[in-house]
Amino acid sequence: MTTAYSPEKMNLPPLGPFIDPQKVVVIGAATGMGSATVRKLLESGRRVAGVDINKVVLDSPAEFNTVGDVTDAVDIKRARLF
Incomplete structure (x- = not known):
């Protein structure tokens, strides 16, 4: 039985080499669900970068953390994640 959210039904493009x-x-990533998501991803072996406008993100256990506003192109370019 297929799920309602299979990639084929959603017509998603392949991930690609990039x-x-x-x-x-x-x-x-600083607090709440974002912080919990960082911890779960780290537990699963992923490399994680955390971004938040709250400076508390700098205390996150993620491999890389930055304070920034994802709606600001300058902040995103400055972050150079990974």
Whole structure:
């Protein structure tokens, strides 16, 4: 039985050679669900970068953390994640 959300039904493009499924950027990584997501991804062996406008993100256990606003192109370019 297929699920309602299979890639075929959603018509998603293939990941391609430029995406590494072992590297993950978590937006809103400072607290709450974002922080919990960082911990779970690290437990699963992924390399994780955390981004948040809250400076608490700098204390995140992620491999790389930055304070930034993902709606600001200058902040994203400055971050150079991974």
